[in-house]
Amino acid sequence: MLLQLGKIPTLVVSSPEIAKQVLKTHDLECCSRPLTEGPRRLSYNFLDIAFAPCNDYWKEMKKICVMELFSSKRVKSFASVREEAVSSLMEYISQTSPNPVNMSEQVFYLLDNIICNIACGRSYQGKQFQNGKHDKVIQEAMAMLGSFSAADFFPYVGWIIDVLTGLHARREKSFHEFDEFYQMVIDEHLDPRRPAPENEDIVDSLLSLMKNQSEGESLTQDHIKAILMS
Template sequence: MAFLQWLKESSNPTLLFVTISLVVALKFLMKGKLKNRKLNLPPSPAKLPIIGNLHQLGNMPHISLRGLAKKYGPIIFLQLGEIPTVVISSERLAKEVLKTHDLVLSSRPQLFSAKHLFYGCTDIAFAPYGAYWRNIRKICILELLSAKRVQWYSFVREEEVARLIHRIAESYPGTTNLSKMIGLYANDVLCRVALGRDFSGGGEYDRHGFQKMLDDYQALLGGFSLGDYFPSMEFVHSLTGMKSKLQHTVRRFDQFFDKVITEHQNSEGRQEEKKDLVDVLLDIQKDGSSEMPLTMDNIKAVILVSEHFMIGLVVSSIPMFQTSNYL
């Protein structure tokens, strides 16, 4: 499982001893505070000391949680390290959480990696519910994802489809790596919409190591983080090197976006229908039309997590991969 794998990869004997000792001490301190508290909690599987139910998640948590729901019911309680967690597994209860009580339960946990990667969780995915999040959501819906804006981007899709067909034709009669070509197509569409340029043709793309930066970003965001389950132990990431990896990756992206933003600021007079995501965000910042002022870090965070960019690079090409498998 992820927790044990993390321990294995971080198996410096001294560090491991210090970590376990501190967690045990913390466990005893918490036990004294919680001993007299009686909470009306949902059913819960048996827990282990210190890690609670972490060991029961396994490498495929969605399958493990389904198995626990079949055994303990549609609402269960799990103690994930220091984090008390309620798991919902029925349509009726999901409606209660996502619709009836959505305002109370709308904020996401601010993960250790997300706090570093998304400029203090100022993006639309991890920002806590409140005035700032509502403002960012409004900008995305009205300015970035409107039907008119999507229609304006149609010329990008048409041009990139033509390039995809040309690439496939050029590969004949040799072997065609269709998955790679479809990935390049999705990458170029999303980069042109977000940044106003494609990166698959070499040159800028290769010099900046753009794909490598994205791969590192996704690995750090999706990897196991001890601090997410033991917030009091976040300092351990400074010893394991994870914090320095996060900071290094953020600096690389920061320098890259600084260059892209400067180029956009120096190229004025672009037609409205030709403007990309960076242009739109800079216009909003410049004219002060937003309810709350946007900083450069806010703009970078929105770009990184926008559906057009970070997530879309992976998700948008999956249906095309599946379609090609049936051809």
């Protein structure tokens, strides 16, 4: 079924046969996500991996991820980080017993701890953002990524609706909160007084690639921020 949502033609697939055509037979023609305003802003104009269209840039980023960021050797090097985080959670649950534990909150902190250590080299103890409510900031970013933006369907006048409804301001606030955090992390890694890490984290690897890139390549700090946002 073909729906015309503003300026955007939208195809609804509801049968296994057609789903196979979309997801397998014509995969290359259909694999890119829609280029919507929420992901555009939060991914630094689609410089990330999750929302970038399937093109040469995306293939290069995929290659960097497979060969540099998430190679088997690197994943194994961070085994101790995962083990320590899980042990810390188990110890907390043991000490809290017999009082109830909010497992949703604790699992969120567990993942935050692991991801920050692997990506940024250290845990921020849930205080990455100035207001200290990092779970709220992340939830707001998720909402912005999946929000209905009038500009997506009415390109010439939709932005006015987004401004009037406050969506544009919310999106900009979410973007700047993450941008400030990522810039802080990059600045910390570029600080010459920073002790040499035992294991390079993801930001170390990306900064090394940016420093040693050959002529014609253009990996910038915005690319690093976008990959971290992924």
